[in-house]
Structure formats: C-alpha cells, structure tokens
Amino acid sequence: MKISHFSPGLFVLLLTISTFAVSSRAETGYDAWLRYEKIDDASIQRDYDKSLPAVVVTLGRTEVAQSAQNELIRGVRGMLGRTLRIETALPDENAVLLGTFDEIKKAVPTFNAPADLKEDGFYLKTVSVAGHRVLIITAPNEHGVLYGTFTLLRKMSLQEPISMLDEMENPYAPVRIINQWDNPNGTIERGYAGRSIFWEDGHVVKDLKRARDYARLLASLGINGCSINNVNADPHAIDSEHVAELARVAEAFRPWGVKLFVCINFGSPKSIGGLDTFDPLDPRVIDFWNKKVDAIYAAIPDFGGFIMKADSEGELGPSAYGRTHADAANVVGRPLKAHSGIVFYRGFVYNHHADWRNLKLDRARAAYDNFHQLDGKFDDNVIIQIKNGPIDFQVREPASPLFGGLEKTAMAIELQITQEYLGQQRHLCFEVPMWKETLDFDLHARGANTPVKALVAGKVFGQPTGGIAGVANVGLDTNWLGHPLAMANLYGFGRLAWNPDLSSEQIAREWTKLTFGHDPQVVRTISDMQLDSWRTYENYTGPLGVGGLTDIIEVHYGPGIKSSEGNGWGQWHRGDTHGIGMDRTVATGTGYTAQYHPPVSDRYESLKTCPDELVLFFHHLPYDYVLHSGKTLIQHVYDSHYEGVEQVQKFVEQWESLKGKVDEQRYNETLALLEYQVGHAMEWRDAVCQWFFKMSGIPDQYHRVNNDPNRIEAESMKLDGYEIFDVKPWETASGGKAIRIVSADGHGSASFNYTGKPGWFDLAVQYYDQTNGVSQYKLFVAGQKVDQWLADDLLPSRNVPSLPNGHTSTRHTVHGIALRPNDEIRIDTIADGGEKAPIDYVEIEPASH
C-alpha cells in the first residue's frame, strides 16, 4: 500500500469522524470550544458554501503549517460536511492560501504584506488572483498562520461573515504561557479534574494523545508555551533520563507551536548534579546549569525555558548563600539566552514563618519588598512572574503593586485558572471579570493610563518581553477541568492573553456559543450565569476584601475562619471580638499602601476613598463601621452571604430552564454540580455568619442569622447509636455540634417529630461526606422510606485527613414530601470506615414548586 503524505494527526481525526462510533459524537466536553458543530442554519450554510473555496493550498512544509491545514480541513468538514481539496500550488479556481509573508509573496507577487504585523500576529485577506477569489491566511511566522487559521474557524463557528476578509490581529504581548502544576507521580498540585495528562509513576506517560490535544486547545487561543511540572519542582525532572522523556512531550507540543517549559528546583546542582553547593555564583554551579541547558537543547532544540520558585514556602533559594533573586535567575537564564530561552522567576516569595503577633508584618508587602530593590539586576531573558494580587489568588485582592514597581525588569502576570481558592471546580466561578479588574487596573506607575496589562506587556516602560501566565492544571477528566462550565476560564484566559481588551461579556458569549451552540436562550442564560458567578462566590465566602475566610492550611476549599490567624502563613484578617481587617495603612498599619503610586496609594490609605469591596484588605474596622453603601460592616457580611446563596439557587433555576436545550450529559453533570453548590454555599453562609455573629455580638437586622425556625439540629434529635460531638472549627456545623455513630454495629438512627402545619415540603439533610468511607442514609417520614443515598463523594480534594468540617459539609434535599403534624422524621444510617454517618441538621422548607 502506498504511504499517504498525511500526518498521523489527520488519520486519527478522520477515524474519529468517520467510523460508526456513536460515543465519539457525544457532548462530553472533550472537544471544548473546538466542536466544529455542523451548521444547522441553512442560509448560513449556503453562505459559507459559497464564500469558502473548495481548495486549500499550504505553502509551508513545517509541522505547524500542516497543523493549520489539517485544522482547517477538520473544522470545515465538521461545520459544512465538506472536505477541502489539498493542492500544492494555486489552482485555476478559488482557494484558501496558507503561508508566511515570504511564502505568499512568492506565490502571489501582487500581495503586499502589512507593515505593522508583529511576531505571531496574522492577516486574513481575500484577494483576487487571475480572476479567482483567494482567501489568504498569512503572518510573519508559521505560528501566526496557525493562529489565523483558528481565527477563521472561530469566525465560522460564531457564524460571522467570511466572504470578503481584510483584518489583522497582533497579540497584545509575546508571552502567553500555561503552567501545569503536575507532579511526576501523576498527582496535580491544586488540580481538580483527575490525574496528570503528562506524568505517571515518575515518568512521562506513554500515550501523549491528551498532551497533543491539549496543545491544540492552547494553540487555538494563541498560547505558545506550557510548563508541565509543579513549581515545587522535583529536581529529577531535568535529570538525563527525564530529559529524553521531556523531548517526547516537546514533540507532542511542536505541531501546535507550543514550546515546552519545565519548572526547576534551585537546589539541583546539589541534588542531581553531584555538587556540594547550589550557590549561584559558584563556577561549578554555573557550569552545571550551562551543561544542563545544553543537554536539554540537544534533545529539544525549541525548548522554551525554565520556571523557578525559589526561597518560597520551603523551596531552596539563593538566600542560602546570601545571594539575591537576580543572582539565582541569571545563573539559569544565561545559558538559556544562547537558545532564545527564557526563565520565569516567580515573584511569589514570602516568609511563611512570620510572627503573627507583630501587627507591622505583612505578607502582602513581600513581593514588592523582595523584587523592587532588584529592578535592573535581572538579565533581559528573565521574567518575574507575579501573581495578580499580593497574597495568593484570593477571591478579591487589589492588583499587586509590584507591577508598578519594576521598570527595567520583564514581567508576566500569573493568573490562576484552576480554582484553588474559588471553589475547586465544584463551584461555578468564571474568573474573567476578576482578571479583567486587575488587568485593567490603572496603577498610575507613570502617570495615568498605565493599566496592569500594559505594564506586564512592557508597553509602559519598554521591557523587551512580558505577558501573561496561567496556572491551568487540566487533568485526565474527559472534559479537562471537571466542571462543564469551568473551561470558560481556560478559554477566557487564552483570549485575554491574546487580547486583554476584550470584554468579559464578549468572552462569555463567545465561549458559550462555541461550547453549547447558538440557541439565544442558551447563550444568554449561560453567559449571565458565568458573569454573575465570581461576585456570587465572593458574596457567600469572604466579602469586603477580607480574603476567602477559607481554611488556608491545606485544602483551601471550605470555610475555616480562624485558620488564617495565629500562624506564620501571613494570610491574617485579624478578626476578633472588636473588629476585623488588616491595617495596611502607612498611618497606623503595615505601610503596604505606600507600595502603590499615588493617587492609588492615597485612595487605599484613606477610609474615605477606599472602596468598600477592598476595605478590609486595607483597614481594620469595628463591626458597626458604616460602609460607603450605608450599611454597617456586619450587616453587609450577613446580607451578602444570604444574597450569595440566593444567587446560587437562581443558577439552578437558570440552568433548569435549559433542559432539552443543552445536551443531556452536560446538562445533568452541570445540574448536579450546581445543586451541590447550593448546599455548600449554605454551609459557607452559615459558617461565616455565625462566626461574625459570635465575634461581633451584633444580630442580623433581618433575624436570619442563628435563627432557623425550619432547622432541626441533629444534636436535638432522639438519637440511637449516635453521639453528639464538637465539630472543628466550630462554625462549620450549625450550632457548632453534629452527631456521629458510636454504636458497635455501625448503625445509627436520629429522629424527631414534625410539629408544623400540613403541606408539601422539601427536606434537606446537611451531613458530612468524607473520603474515608461511604455511609448509607435512609430517610423515613411517618414510617415511610422516602429516600436513601450514599455519602460517596470524595472530599476534600487533597490527601489529608477527611473530617466532618467545612470541606465535607454536604446537603441532600428530598423534594416534595407531604408532612402532617406529629409525623416522625427519622434518618437511619450505617457508618463506613472512618465516616461515621455524621449529620449536622435537617431543614424543612415549603416545597420548591
């Protein structure tokens, strides 16, 4: 048989499309925003049939050029059901022509390349050649041709006209990179969607299909780099055995123009280099890095470079030898430079053994304090990668002042796509509006109009490079990020990395159309939900800039309000019976506000001008302090938490309105997650409100907090085989207590008599669903079993002791139960393993319809 001149990629693709494989057509989320769904609208289809030529000519011969051509064929085949003809030269008919400026110029001498296109930018232009219409996709380099091709396909997916094109796009910044925090053992630090697509058992996985498909997704957004291991790096990731494995990943990325990056451990010269030092100024260390870099480039000629976390949270760093971050960054950066490689040096450096009793200490100061003084000391292929805010991906932080504090040093802003502190992909939280606030925030670093996006792109102070980095942490879950709606964050990140001027609304609508189709109700509803979701999450977790009020020690998920206090981690909110908030003013606090340029520093310094939404980030205030809104601080806390829960309840209703308009699988998956979110949002609300009430002693003016007439505490029920215990922290149980099984046979029963009026009700059981067991619950009403379920969820996300607390609190609601006075309501349970069928309370509410 003759060998086809096609790439294996196309072979796989066509196999998928053409075989009798029903399952491959299902909407699993795997195809993300590249579904290329058949265009059903007959008039649009006719229009494209007419305006799109039948022939594609690709002038480049590289893998990236072939990817562009294959993608165009794939997309058109999906959307129009037609396979473009491949020709090697312009035919005597209309054609799509793909090539770099130089290539196009040779084929179409009359073509004039626009002068203002930058690296990776592209130009879509319809021209007439010998009486035929030629749709040119061109760019200064082959990556731009690929990005232009994806852009044409996106236009078609969005059903925009393509008949006469004349448009140009440049990326906002050269650096558009993804970080994956995958560990060589296959786990993912802060990953919530299954195990690593790159690693298993200490090695790169054999089948790199997922890696290839991931690179394609990234390329479709213009992302050109990806690191694949945890910033808390295993030094062995770059030993000689693993370099050969990394080369395989680079090979999987290469057709999509995605460069491979690797996180390194600064102690490598010692741990894998056989040296007795990793002092960056030691010649042997310099020699180690030179040789290591050369070895990597010998295996991976287009290697992107390193990412380094040093002197942070226990990672080794230059301080061990009294050296600076600049010494550290430069010693690894210099050998990279010869290969056009770069090093991302993380600005996330702080003392995590700080004295919490010292009111002048402030972790928020750390990045600026550490790096501002070194401005100018870094080589020009060193990029300081700075988190959006000064703490650590909290639900609301001000922009890091360091973006305005480096004028001679290249920067990248680090955004977190994976929802570490934002609900871990169990909660809906569309991060684009949050990122936009930071990117658009004017730091007045050189007068007005110096938004963060311009600073990191080097547009204000003229640094040679810079841009945007995102921590994605996709996993082996079929839909990449676990929650069917979470991929909007990866999409939004990529779109903003390419063009941070896009609005949140546009991104949400684009993503929804590409992911769920064009039904106007679907587009409007899902976009609305996404756009409301971050502020909703903020509402029921931690408002006014106080931080997430999350358990910060390990899991970063459920409420754990005092976990921030009394330790060296520095995420202090200083909440006590008198008030709450970090005083970061120059006048009376840590002086952090001075890290900003005026007038920003003044705005934050003064209570008169500090915006409500960040007031507790900058100021310590009494609970009865009156906000600009006119509400007291405490009432705002109460109100926002009740509002937040109502908003999540509305998400469920909004989603339910899409039944039959969204495919069944994604509909059901999303609905189940939203229903879970309601229950966990209630846990959040109640934990925060009862904690604030206890601290402040100030009651809710609407009498909601600690006043739940429809709630029956488990500890007040008639118990059999159960004991009452104190939940820790206390605020993560209603009333601080719950019940757990203590009987020898593991069976328990808790009951009470209904005393209300007859009617239809929903019965909610708030219980704790731990990882270390699958307890059984059965609910009886007047002797009739009305429901049963298993506590088979895996909470929390990390491999830490799974206990009854804010991470595991879960709500199970049984709808439509007819209650009559004196009905016995009884829960019969069976414990399993370490999970003792714990119950917090039962809530009885009028039936929801």
Add this chain to the structure above:
Amino acid sequence: MKISHFSPGLFVLLLTISTFAVSSRAETGYDAWLRYEKIDDASIQRDYDKSLPAVVVTLGRTEVAQSAQNELIRGVRGMLGRTLRIETALPDENAVLLGTFDEIKKAVPTFNAPADLKEDGFYLKTVSVAGHRVLIITAPNEHGVLYGTFTLLRKMSLQEPISMLDEMENPYAPVRIINQWDNPNGTIERGYAGRSIFWEDGHVVKDLKRARDYARLLASLGINGCSINNVNADPHAIDSEHVAELARVAEAFRPWGVKLFVCINFGSPKSIGGLDTFDPLDPRVIDFWNKKVDAIYAAIPDFGGFIMKADSEGELGPSAYGRTHADAANVVGRPLKAHSGIVFYRGFVYNHHADWRNLKLDRARAAYDNFHQLDGKFDDNVIIQIKNGPIDFQVREPASPLFGGLEKTAMAIELQITQEYLGQQRHLCFEVPMWKETLDFDLHARGANTPVKALVAGKVFGQPTGGIAGVANVGLDTNWLGHPLAMANLYGFGRLAWNPDLSSEQIAREWTKLTFGHDPQVVRTISDMQLDSWRTYENYTGPLGVGGLTDIIEVHYGPGIKSSEGNGWGQWHRGDTHGIGMDRTVATGTGYTAQYHPPVSDRYESLKTCPDELVLFFHHLPYDYVLHSGKTLIQHVYDSHYEGVEQVQKFVEQWESLKGKVDEQRYNETLALLEYQVGHAMEWRDAVCQWFFKMSGIPDQYHRVNNDPNRIEAESMKLDGYEIFDVKPWETASGGKAIRIVSADGHGSASFNYTGKPGWFDLAVQYYDQTNGVSQYKLFVAGQKVDQWLADDLLPSRNVPSLPNGHTSTRHTVHGIALRPNDEIRIDTIADGGEKAPIDYVEIEPASH
C-alpha cells in the same frame, strides 16, 4: 436499625432516583415508555398538583397491590417531584385509594362496583367521601388494580386531565402473553438485542433484575404471562434442577402479575423421564406429565402453563405414534387444568421436506389442514396458537384461514414483535399497522363482522378463552430491543393485546410521547416515520404478497431470492423467466383459497377481486400482467423498490430535523441505524430489481435498473492485491461480481479515475462487512486521504458462515468531496481474518447539500 415495611423494589428505585448518579438519568432507552419524565409545563403541573391527592391508601396486602402502590409513588415522584404519603386507612383529607371491589366496599360503603367489569378490567372513579375527594383505582382482582394504576400514570404522562375520573376498561381477551425464544445457553433464537435476560450457561441467571424490570414493562400494558425459553425446547428446561430455577423467575414476575410459562419438548417423557416412549396415550407418559406438572406447581403455585411446538421443523410430536395434535395437547393440558394452567399448542405445523416440484403442494394450507379437522377434540384449557399469516411472519401475508376454521377450540393469534423477517431491528419497521390489518380482517367465519380479533378472543364462537401472543425476544441490550425505535412494537403489541380497537396512529403517538416527550414536531415526525415504515420495508423487499424475497435458509435478513425455491421448506414464490407467484386458487392451483369462507375465498380466487398487495400470494402471473393500479407487475416491482429507498432516505432527513429535540444518545444511535438502513435498502432494491430484470428481460421504463451511470463497479477498477469473484447469490452484488483481497500480505488497492465534471460530491463505497474479520478501508482522492473506516460490524445475526452477500452488504458514504476531472479515486485496504476487504462498487453522487 428498624426494618422498613417497604419492598426491595422501592429501595432500588429510590436509590436510582436520589443518588448523585448522572448516568442513571441518561436516556438510554432502558426505561422505555415508563420514563415518568418531570412535567415541564407549569400549568399542567399545577393542575396535577391540585387534582392529585397527597396520600395513597392501598387496601390490598399482596405483592401485586404493593407494586401498584410503589409504581404510583414512583410515577408521581418522577412527573411531579412529589412523594405520595402512604396511609393504611382513608385519612381526613383527599386520597388515592387502591383496592379490589371487595376491599373498596369495606372502606367506602357507599361505593358501587360497576357490574360489567371482567377479570383484569379496572375502574378509575373520583368520589367524595366525608367531604374529601377520593380517587379510587379498583378492579375485580388485584391485577386490575395494577393495570388501573399504570393507566392513571399513562394518562398523566400523556398530560390528560385526571381531576374527575369515571372510566372503566376491560381487556379485550383474557390471554395476553409474551413468548421469549431464549435458549438455556444464553443465546436467543431470532433475537437481535444481545443475549438472554433469563439464561446463561444452561441455567437461569443469578441476577434477575432485568427479568423483574421486564415484567414491570409487560404489566404496564396489561400483559399477564410470559414464556422464557425457545419453542424449539430443550427438554431439560423442566427437569427437577431447572424447576427450582424457574421458580426464581416466577418469583421475579409475581409482583407484576405476570405468570411464568415454559416451552416443553414433547419427547420429554423419553429424554428426561426415563421412559422408552412419549406416546401421549401411554399410561406411563400420562403419569409422567401428571407428576411433572404437580412438581412444577409445588415449586410455582401460580405457574401459567406450557407452550408446545410439536411435529414441526424436526421437533418430536404425536405423529411418531400415529396420535393427533389433540392427543398431544390434551395429555399435557389435563394435569394443568387442576391448577388452572393452560397449554398453548402451536399451529405452526408443516412438512418442511415437501416436494417443491409438486405444484399442488402448499405450505400455506398446513395449519388449517392439520387443525381444522381436530376442532372439538381439544380440551378447553388448550389454546391453539396460530401465526397471523399462513406462512411465517412475512412482510405481507393474508390472515390465516385457521382463525375462521376453529369453532370449538380456543385460539391465540401469534404475532412476532422481534423483526425476524422485517429487518432484525436494524431496519425501522413498525409492525402495528400490519398487525392491525390482520386483527381487523373480516374472515366472514359466521357471516360478516367476524374480524380475526373477535375470533381469537372467542367472541364469535364463544370459546372459553383466547387472545393474543407475541414473540418479543428482548435481550440484554440496555434498550431491550436494539433499535431505539423498535420498542414501539412491544408497546404496540401490548396495547393491541389489551384493546385491538386502538388505531395505529394513536399507538404511535402515545408511544412517541411517552418515549420522547411532548414536543409537537418530535411527536409528529417520529409517529409519521413509524407509520410509514412497514410499507416502506415492504416496498424495498418483497411486494405484492410474494413474500420477503429474503434468504430463507438460515438468516432471514438480506435478499436471497432463489433460496425459497428448489427445496422442501415450502416458501416457494415460483419465480422464473415466465412469471412469478404461487397459484393458490381452487381453479388451477393448490386450492388454498377454499380454506377461507366466502366471500373472502372468492375475492382471493379471482384476479378481478384479489387485491394487488396480495396478488402474488394467490396467483402466478407473467411479468407484464397489468395490476389494478394500471402498472405492469414488473414496473410495480421496479417502482416500489426505488420508492422504498427514497422513503428510507426521507427517514434520515426526518430524523435529522429532530437534532437537538431528541436526547443525544438516542438521536445518534437512531441516526446511525437509519443511515445503515439506507445502504441496506439500496442493496435490497438492486438485488431484487436486477433479479427481476434478468428473469423478465423487461427493462425499467424509467431506465434505472441495471443503469447506474454514477456507479463504478469494483471489478472494473485498477486492482492491486485484489481478485474479482462471483458473489453468491449473484443478485447480491452489483453486476454479480465483487473484489476481494488475495495478496500474501493482506493489502489491497482498487482505483479509478474520475471523468465527470468538477463539483461537490458524496462518495459511497458499497462493501461487505462480515463478522469474521475487521478489514480496514482508506479512501483517497487525488492522493489525499479523505476518510477511513473499519468494517467492524457483525453481520449476519446468526452464527453461520459470514460471506459477502445480501446479509453483509454495507454502504459507507463520505460526504462533501470536491472532485475534479482526472482525479484518481483509490481505496487502500487491509484484509483481516476471513474478511478479505471485499468491495462491490463506488457510487458518486452530487453532494447531498
């Protein structure tokens, strides 16, 4: 923990509904017409919320009564999201009250049971008791209460009003039974949906969940009996070991009021009884059957009885001892009588070694000839089970004359739900309109108005019992029958068994609403497709009553026109170069028409009155014979086959119009099946048309037959590694020939150059997809690979040699290919096992959009 008084069934049900199990909510077809989908229409929901009481009271304590109550709770919970309260006595509020007449009368002394309700009938009546509205579901027996409950739930699923009910239903006939032709080894005779739900490895399966759920489906239609083994019965099915296993099946059926029946082998006294005879008049044989029946009833007190196929197709029978069918039926029937058991004796008795050269012989006569003379000799618990037509489930047959030939013998009509000769659940074929034609056919057995349905129900001659039997053959496939639309046949069978006066249209619409919801376009489109499908199947297979033209020897699926001829099976159509059709007239033929009463006999005897659609069943005619329609016979054959294919192509378009309106899984499964059906319908059309053309020598007046200008025969292509061979039978390949790989390395290539005009085309490859290998096919156009696929289908359905023929012919269409003159079109293949990548032809047609 206390023991709940609930049945295990409810436990399983509630687990399914309430756990976080996304997959269980998917539309897999498992729930069939009992989906109890949440009612989305708010006004209807409000209406039901108002009209349906919150309480259910079930007066009966039997398993069947509990099933009724559980089903009501399940259905209401599904549709309204409410769990009815169970009370043990009428409460001081509105209630649904379930009970038999006697039970209701005790609870509501004012209640008057209607006098005209028969066994299994039911009464739905809203009454006022002590100022409360009570919805009574009552019946003479508990089965009727169950059927009434299912009827109430069906009304709600159909969104009909239920606020003030006053309606009564009686079943049309007492016998409403399903036959499953499952073999103890787990295979199913003529089953097309996976292995047996009852048997595996010679034993009843351990997990009888599927059996329980099947009984529930049957009960929902009022079916009250089910046999679970092949009529070609293994005698060991009733040995003592297996009786204990059968008892487990009976236990699974019992809560749903479905009685277990078993097929017996008439030779059992010898094969498992240790006797040297099975002579029905031998006292030892009588003793054997007496003891066997007693042993079965000892294990299964509500055992239904036996089904027996004797003296047919090689099965042992009374003829071995010169005894009659009555002797045979009565010897097993008599011991059953004491337990109210019955025996179904199959009327499907014929000589399958008949002399095909004898033009006076006629298999159609056999049932009547065998049984008519015995009328009056059968005990009254013997039911003669008679296939709808005189041959064997062909696509069109006249009603069996035997229905009019037994006046003193109970009868059941045997309908075949499994699509043995009707496309084996790969083709859409809704059988209800076909069944209706037979059921409603007036045999004039005692003057006018003696339709088959009335005869078999005993309404004409007053037999004590009778009714309807259906061969269903559901299997382990999740959706029971394989094709997502095939369950309409099981539903339709059950509905007709209960009430044969229902129209096909009503049944189709009901089933569609229950199965796919209430979207008017969905209901209309699917109902239309179903209602057109039988005549469509007839059109492209065998019209004018000639029979299916199917290969009758083993598989009963694809075309095999001469397989009916030249052998003893008696499915002769007598087609040759002069004409075709069986002369069954009294005047010149087999005299079969005389088995009918006048005027039916006269109508069929005379060509003047014999309807076109059955003309070749009754008459042998020359090809140029002019039908009542004005067309010649031969042109009718051509036209109907081309029409049939066009109708299937329309099914695809109709189905595609439902995209997004039908859940993804069932949409995709059905679309793939319909696309397959188009290709196989074309195979049928071409086989039949070219065979008739060769026989008749008369060309198609529209020049379609043997004239395919867009078709390139494989045997005319440039071949590499391939040889040309004669396909058997010849008509199952275009031009009688195809190609198969002969190269040593198993690689092949077939190519030709395109000579037409440029444009967009669909390329169809007609090939043979056998069971004994998975060949690979790759299609190249001008060197560009445009598709590839695997021949991984499993054809034919039986374990016989899988060869390139009418069973395996399969079409793969590649849409939207741009062809230019002189393009080389090439298929590169790899053979696998016994499947030598055979190809029949390539067809090039203008692109379908």
